[in-house]
Amino acid sequence: MSRLLMGFLATAVMIPLCAAEETESVDLRYRSYRTWSLQLPSETWFPLQDGIRIPHAGGDTFAFEYEGTSLKVDTDGDGELDRTIKALVDPKTMVSSTRVILNGTDKSGQPFRYAARLRNDADGWEWAPGGAMVGTVNSQAGPIPVRIIDQNGNGKFNDVGSDAMIVGNTDHAMMLSATIYVDDKLQNIAIAADGKSFQLSAYDGPTSEIDMSTSFNSKAVLLSSVIISADRKNSFDIAAIEGPVRVPAGTYTVVAGVVGLGQHRVTISAGRMKPLKLAADRSKKFDWGGPVASEFQFARVGNEVQFSPRSIWYYGKAGEQYSGWHPIGKSPEFKVLDAETQVVLKVAILPGSC
Secondary structure, rough: OHHHHHHHHHHHOOOOOOOOOEEEEOOOEEEEEOOOOOOOOOOOOOEEHHHHHHHHOEOEEEEEEOOOOEEEEOOOOOOOOOHHHHHHEEOOOOEEEEEEEEEEOOOOOOOOEEEEEEEEOOOOEEEEEEEEEEEEOOOOOOEEEEEOOOOOOOOOOOOOOEEEEEEEEEEEEHHHHOOOOOOOOEEEEEOOOOOEEEEEEEEEOOEEEEEOOOEEOOEEEEEEEEEOOOOOEEEEEEEHHHOEEEEEEEEEEEEEEEEOOOOOOOOOEEEOOOEEEEEOEEEEEEOOOOOOOEOOEEEEHHHHHHHHHHHHHEEEEOOOOEOOOOOOOOOOOOEEEEOOOOOOEEEEOOOOOO
């Protein structure tokens, strides 16, 4: 009997104990924004035409009719135009704009709200999302706000690589990602189909480290730098984290970015940048920013060389492109040289630099 018991105990200690995977569930609620300040990495305005195409129990569209700056709207999806909205006209741009909140029932019978921004410009009436699903994630430093935006305008909030999300106290969004960076570690994020909650769990895949913030050469502040993986599953705003950031290994490209100095803002796009290849268990410090080089188109008119500020393109050290750039203090110099002697024939500057 004693021999049998000892044999049982020896077998028992050899059985591994499997710890359950720790997960955190976060509830989300919908919030509409009266004043829109969120900066989306791939914002799109959709043609309004006959309505906003958000699926609901009564159909696939919230109907609209418009005439001039007035809109008639089916706000509850029952097919009846129940509200008239008068848009405001910006006296400088002459663009009409307003907002509306749609209320409906989804096809599973659950009520929902959806805010839309509306504008009427040279392309006619257009709309874009005007709200987000919001919640908070617990961290060692306290609650971290999370916002998820239906960037592609299909009424869902779980389209990884197409929708947008904001993690932290900023208005700059990144693409909706399958992983997020919280408490200096990577976590998987899985958003429910109805967008009303998500779950976090530890990420255990191969990782790489990249530093794009401390190596950015500029007098301005890097406010946002959004990268996305080639499979569009992982996206991060590298500028939101000082120093090296650990991300899932893979190939990434820059989606969008913003630099600022005072009230001035300049946007960044990939331009001629090569993809960032981040190998597993490796570290990369990305060298970009200034000096900035410019290229421009010109026309010869008699003995003159003419060019427009609208036909000038600015590129950084790594090939990234800058748009909306207005140098502070003085304009850059554009030199016209003799092709054979390299003698400077003319120096031009742009007026109205700020």
